[in-house]
Amino acid sequence: TFLSQAVTAQTAFPTKPITLIVPAASGGPTDTVARLIGESMGRTLGQTVLVENLGGAGGTLGMARVSKSAADGYTIAVWHIAHATAPALYESLKYDVVNDFDHLGRITDVPMTLVSKPTLPANNVTELLEWIRANKDKATYGHAGVGSASHLCMLMLMKELGVQMNGIPYRGTGPAMNDLLGNQFDLMCDQTTNTTNQIKDGKIKGFAVTTKSRVSSVPDLPPLDAGAVKGFEVSAWHAMWAPKGLPKDVSDKLVAALQAALRDAKVIERFASLGTEPVQADLATPAALKAHLAAEVPRWGAVIKASGAKGN
Numbered sequence: 001t002f003l004s005q006a007v008t009a010q011t012a013f014p015t016k017p018i019t020l021i022v023p024a025a026s027g028g029p030t031d032t033v034a035r036l037i038g039e040s041m042g043r044t045l046g047q048t049v050l051v052e053n054l055g056g057a058g059g060t061l062g063m064a065r066v067s068k069s070a071a072d073g074y075t076i077a078v079w080h081i082a083h084a085t086a087p088a089l090y091e092s093l094k095y096d097v098v099n100d101f102d103h104l105g106r107i108t109d110v111p112m113t114l115v116s117k118p119t120l121p122a123n124n125v126t127e128l129l130e131w132i133r134a135n136k137d138k139a140t141y142g143h144a145g146v147g148s149a150s151h152l153c154m155l156m157l158m159k160e161l162g163v164q165m166n167g168i169p170y171r172g173t174g175p176a177m178n179d180l181l182g183n184q185f186d187l188m189c190d191q192t193t194n195t196t197n198q199i200k201d202g203k204i205k206g207f208a209v210t211t212k213s214r215v216s217s218v219p220d221l222p223p224l225d226a227g228a229v230k231g232f233e234v235s236a237w238h239a240m241w242a243p244k245g246l247p248k249d250v251s252d253k254l255v256a257a258l259q260a261a262l263r264d265a266k267v268i269e270r271f272a273s274l275g276t277e278p279v280q281a282d283l284a285t286p287a288a289l290k291a292h293l294a295a296e297v298p299r300w301g302a303v304i305k306a307s308g309a310k311g312n
């Protein structure tokens with residue numbers, strides 16, 4: 001009957017692998033979060049979730065691709081705070097960050113860490129700030145493109161310190177981390193998901209966290225706010241998006257699988273080892289993400305305008 005056909009059609013999704021676009025290079029923090037979530041969602045949905053890394057231009061290349069993909073649930077994205085900063089930075093942006101997407105839900109808020117190449121002479125945050133002030137004209141920092149979390153964090157720090165250092169853009173902080181390990185540049189402000197193990201193994205120097213309180217995965221690092229840079233606070237929130245206009249049953253399944261991933265003990269354990277945790281259940285919803293994004297766009301727009309930063 002017509003009714004049973006409709007029911008069958010509704011329960012069919014997904015019948016083939018889902019492509020999960022990560023608008024940053026592999027091996028970086030967004031990639032790490034996306035792969036953990038994608039793997040768990042794949043188990044729930046009974047299909048493979050294939051990550052495709054599409055970095056460049058602060059993530060706007062990858063998100064443009066998502067906005068132009070078919071709204072059938074087979075192309076989704078995990079990206080972060082840079083989705084909210086893009087409108088203020090990229091004049092030629094080909095999509096509307098709020099209206100050209102279905103907002104599936106938030107995933108996590110990731111603390112950031114101020115780190116350096118292994119050979120930098122400073123050994124604590126006070127010495128580091130002295131080193132920055134003394135070397136401000138030649139100091140270099142790596143970041144994942146204009147508007148990325150690593151870029152925003154450094155913009156805010158430079159503004160607080162009243163210095164300008166030289167930024168080196170990468171397609172993601174995965175490849176940037178490789179160059180930091182090799183002493184190719186001096187500093188980076190990056191998410192704990194990418195820095196925890198390198199700090200613990202003594203492969204890079206960790207100086208401070210960018211949250212108001214200490215982070216359990218790197219307990220020795222003081223908050224920057226604790227005296228060194230009063231009031232400093234920044235973290236990167238990640239979320240899941242799809243092209244605008246998913247069929248309701250498809251959207252419902254993706255959202256349910258995302259929410260199940262955030263309750264998945266394996267995900268929670270791995271997140272904890274990297275200094276983060278899933279957002280509370282009421283934030284992992286389409287409505288909460290859309291509201292959050294709508295508030296973040298003007299908030300970061302003002303910060304970016306004041307900084308004079310430009311994408312293209």
Ligand code: MLT
Binds near residue numbers: 172
């Ligand atoms: C960022 O700085 O925004 C991130 O590190 C991007 C990434 O996942 O590489």
